[in-house]
Amino acid sequence: MSLQCTDLSVSYGSRQALHALTLSVQKGEVLALIGPNGSGKSTALHALAGLTRPDSGSVELDGRALASWRRRDLAKRLSFLPQAPIAPDEMSVEQLVRQGRFAHVGLWRAYGSQDQAAIDWALDSTGLADLAGRGLRELSGGERQRAWIAAALAQEAEILILDEPTSFLDIGHQVEVLELVGRLSRDRGVTVILAIHDLNQAMMVADRVVLLNRGRLSFEGPAGPLAASGLIEKTFNVQGRFVDLGNGAAPHFDVDLRRSRR
Amino acid sequence: MNLAGTIQTRFPDWPLWTLAPVALLAGTAAVFMGVVNMPPGEVLNVLLGHGSADARLIIGDIRLPRVITGLLAGIHFSVAGLLLQSITRNPLADPSIMGVSQGATLAISIFLFVAVYGFNSDPHVLYSLPVQWLPLVGCLGGGLAGVVVYFLAMRHGLSPLRVTLCGIAVGAVLHALAMGIISGWGTARLEIVMQWLAGSLYARSWDHVVFLLPLTLLGLLALPLLRRPIDMLRFDADVARSFGLSYRRQFSIILLIACMLAASAVGAVGPLIFVGLVVPHLARFIAGRRFALVLPLTIFLGATLVVVGDLVGRLIGGSQEIPIGVVTAIGGAPILLSLLRRTP
Numbered sequence: 172m173s174l175q176c177t178d179l180s181v182s183y184g185s186r187q188a189l190h191a192l193t194l195s196v197q198k199g200e201v202l203a204l205i206g207p208n209g210s211g212k213s214t215a216l217h218a219l220a221g222l223t224r225p226d227s228g229s230v231e232l233d234g235r236a237l238a239s240w241r242r243r244d245l246a247k248r249l250s251f252l253p254q255a256p257i258a259p260d261e262m263s264v265e266q267l268v269r270q271g272r273f274a275h276v277g278l279w280r281a282y283g284s285q286d287q288a289a290i291d292w293a294l295d296s297t298g299l300a301d302l303a304g305r306g307l308r309e310l311s312g313g314e315r316q317r318a319w320i321a322a323a324l325a326q327e328a329e330i331l332i333l334d335e336p337t338s339f340l341d342i343g344h345q346v347e348v349l350e351l352v353g354r355l356s357r358d359r360g361v362t363v364i365l366a367i368h369d370l371n372q373a374m375m376v377a378d379r380v381v382l383l384n385r386g387r388l389s390f391e392g393p394a395g396p397l398a399a400s401g402l403i404e405k406t407f408n409v410q411g412r413f414v415d416l417g418n419g420a421a422p423h424f425d426v427d428l429r430r431s432r433r
Numbered sequence: 434m435n436l437a438g439t440i441q442t443r444f445p446d447w448p449l450w451t452l453a454p455v456a457l458l459a460g461t462a463a464v465f466m467g468v469v470n471m472p473p474g475e476v477l478n479v480l481l482g483h484g485s486a487d488a489r490l491i492i493g494d495i496r497l498p499r500v501i502t503g504l505l506a507g508i509h510f511s512v513a514g515l516l517l518q519s520i521t522r523n524p525l526a527d528p529s530i531m532g533v534s535q536g537a538t539l540a541i542s543i544f545l546f547v548a549v550y551g552f553n554s555d556p557h558v559l560y561s562l563p564v565q566w567l568p569l570v571g572c573l574g575g576g577l578a579g580v581v582v583y584f585l586a587m588r589h590g591l592s593p594l595r596v597t598l599c600g601i602a603v604g605a606v607l608h609a610l611a612m613g614i615i616s617g618w619g620t621a622r623l624e625i626v627m628q629w630l631a632g633s634l635y636a637r638s639w640d641h642v643v644f645l646l647p648l649t650l651l652g653l654l655a656l657p658l659l660r661r662p663i664d665m666l667r668f669d670a671d672v673a674r675s676f677g678l679s680y681r682r683q684f685s686i687i688l689l690i691a692c693m694l695a696a697s698a699v700g701a702v703g704p705l706i707f708v709g710l711v712v713p714h715l716a717r718f719i720a721g722r723r724f725a726l727v728l729p730l731t732i733f734l735g736a737t738l739v740v741v742g743d744l745v746g747r748l749i750g751g752s753q754e755i756p757i758g759v760v761t762a763i764g765g766a767p768i769l770l771s772l773l774r775r776t777p
Binding site: 217 | 522661662664665667669671674676717721722
């Protein structure tokens with residue numbers, strides 16, 4: 172498995188959202204994209220999922236351009252969860268998660284035991300087994316977000332791309348999602364690429380952190396060197412300090428409210 | 434657990450099993466009842482291949498093809514409505530949103546306009562007009578409008594919103610053109626167009642059945658393969674594509690099938706207001722969470738409602754029958770309003 176983009180540039184009308192981005196991920200790696208609002212995180216994820224046509228550059232999975240993949244074949248390998256997905260109101264949690272199996276069942280094949288197992292696993296992993304029959308509209312924002320994650324999981328793809336999966340979640344459920352990401356990569360060798368706003372969570376969960384600023388890559392590497400680079404304060408226009416928590420834990424960024432620059 | 438609850442859990446498909454006999458009953462009633470009061474025994478005789486010449490004419494050549502045309506047109510309109518509502522994610526979508534009704538109207542206006550000057554000099558003579566060509570002309574006009582809307586929308590990326598906006602814009606232009614042509618007309622042509630515009634099953638023959646049936650079968654046979662894409666297209670494009678749907682291809686196929694069904698039905702019986710809009714909502718309301726039921730319910734309900742609507746129009750109006758389009762519009766509005774009240 173290798174997913175990489177080379178010299179990728181994307182623009183929306185006259186606004187260039189991404190400038191010559193080059194990235195690659197390895198099997199089982201967790202890659203976190205951070206950056207200010209409008210820095211191109213979402214655009215990068217869309218391009219990596221083959222949903223945006225780049226102006227120039229390429230995105231390749233196993234050496235083949237994403238654009239040349241059949242959508243269903245691609246969906247068996249790669250699953251993507253956008254930021255604010257829309258579903259029909261009357262759909263239940265289980266029905267949503269079942270749609271995640273479309274790539275496997277196709278237009279007419281009946282759902283088999285393997286599909287049911289994937290659905291059950293996805294519901295269990297997101298703690299939704301008890302809510303399976305509930306309508307999406309009856310869920311809290313956090314539960315709905317987890318239902319969508321479950322649908323992406325049911326796809327059983329080896330690459331999982333999540334656009335801000337922890338927004339709308341309280342701290343408890345944020346940690347649950349991050350732990351799930353860690354488990355997927357450790358136990359199942361799933362590659363996870365996620366955009367995330369919380370710097371500390373990004374440094375905690377990711378093997379590598381990618382910092383984007385105005386559509387350009389300004390840092391790529393593990394949390395330690397990122398902390399040492401001083402780029403966080405500059406890019407986000409804040410002041411603070413990195414605290415070493417010891418025991419090999421990721422560094423922790425402590426933002427200083429009073430002395431933050433205008 | 435109460436009885437209704439027990440029935441719901443023991444027989445999850447109960448709406449289908451209830452509706453099928455109702456549909457059958459409605460069809461039978463529509464053949465046995467009519468403006469000409471004929472004893473049931475005689476109707477039965479005709480159906481079994483006997484009966485007097487008069488009875489054979491009334492039942493075999495007038496009533497039966499009329500009921501079957503209505504049944505097929507009902508299926509076309511309601512399935513087209515369901516498809517369009519699903520893929521445009523717009524609960525108000527119906528065949529007029531793709532410009533199909535307006536395109537058919539314009540084509541028929543132009544055809545009558547040209548036909549009269551081409552074949553006959555007297556625009557006030559009704560029988561000289563080639564009415565047998567109306568279904569085909571209407572179908573081609575409606576289909577063409579749908580295709581124009583499709584290509585206009587595709588140039589901008591074929592999103593549900595694009596299709597809706599292009600459809601409404603194209604529809605408005607076509608409608609204006611048709612009205613412009615009609616306004617400068619003699620009475621006979623006006624009568625034909627008004628009759629057709631009101632949506633009517635009057636004088637529909639076996640020709641109309643033969644015209645519609647192949648397309649009905651084509652559409653219905655394609656539906657099982659479209660079931661999952663239809664569900665998928667109710668998500669936004671990014672989600673559907675991430676789940677593995679070839680969004681553009683499936684969107685196009687379903688859109689074109691919807692246009693084909695709608696255009697042929699509009700051509701044959703005129704624009705039946707509200708059938709395409711209301712029936713899918715009614716089906717969804719009855720089906721609730723059982724998605725698999727929506728499609729068959731739509732087909733049954735569409736056929737039943739048009740046949741019953743036509744029967745009502747015939748029985749109430751007598752020899753001055755009320756066009757089916759008027760009945761469905763008057764009957765459809767309260768159904769839609771009560772459905773809206775019940776959906777939070």
